[in-house]
Amino acid sequence: MYTVGVDVGGTKISAALLSDGTRIHSAVEVATEAEHGPDHVIARIVACVKRVLQGVNPSQVVGIGIGAPGPLDPQAGVVIAPPNLPGWRHVPLRDRIQEVLGISAWLDNDANVAALAEHRFGAARGASHVIYITVSTGIGAGIIIGGELYRGQSGVAGEIGHVVVNPAGPPCQCGRRGCLEALASGTAIARTATQRYGRPVTAAEVARLASAGDAVARAVLDEAIENLGWGLVSVVNLLNPAVVVIGGGVAQVGAAMFDKLNAIVRRQALAGAGDAVRIVPASLGRQSGVIGAGCLPWLDGRTRDVRNTP
Ligand SMILES: [Zn+2]
Missing domain, CATH: 3.30.420.40 (ATPase, nucleotide binding domain)
Structure with missing residues (x-):
């Protein structure tokens, strides 16, 4: 089939x-x-x-x-x-x-679908409690609790991009200030770099400059990673996941980013939660979208049975 x-x-x-x-x-x-x-x-x-x-x-x-x-x-x-x-x-x-x-x-x-794919076939295979976070133009998450996708009351759970990390921070698309998305997304990295260089700079260019040893680009990237780390600390304390999978363009910065994120969470999250979690890169790459979407028809069969149970 x-x-x-x-x-x-x-x-x-x-x-x-x-x-x-x-x-x-x-x-x-x-x-x-x-x-x-x-x-x-x-x-x-x-x-x-x-x-x-x-x-x-x-x-x-x-x-x-x-x-x-x-x-x-x-x-x-x-x-x-x-x-x-x-x-x-x-x-x-x-x-x-x-x-x-x-x-x-x-x-x-798309975030829920990628979470399903990484949970069933990718970097979080075998774990029951998983958060998938996509960090690209924006930041979003898919949450899996006890092996099941958690969608919330009206289907919008996982909007981690709009968790406020710094209320005095830069404005966010949603109308508030200092959301994680306004501090750690590709858009945020590009905006900060554009201010510091005084010319238009993309997030991809920041990553290239940083890996070539450019100090300004490194600082911009480090600040974004640190802010993402603080966002993860809240998520880890709240949901106590076994694995946090990070996908999206910004996650391709490399292994150093994951070392930093793991270090921040170990140091700042509560001991029981911080010690229990691994923060890892997504492993299915761009195919996570079609693979996760292809899971949906199977998944519904199961949830429909549950709903029909009196
Ligand atoms: Zn926001």
């Missing part, structure tokens, strides 16, 4: 036909062309799914799992208003895909 995993991002749509969780039989990737709005993007998603399903008997397909940028409502299958998908306001993405293709579909946010 197969599932289809679809990863919808602001710049790319990836789709894969999967079996046994991680076996990819066919895969496609196209530009999202998000600037053309929801109808155009949905048509491109449908075309991707049709391509990976070519030659497959529909009766062998369990369902289509879709990971998309939040905020979204996984229960209703509705994308609410993601900043990097312009024009999307309460779009019933799951039902639109289902209707066009005649195959059951599921929707969840």
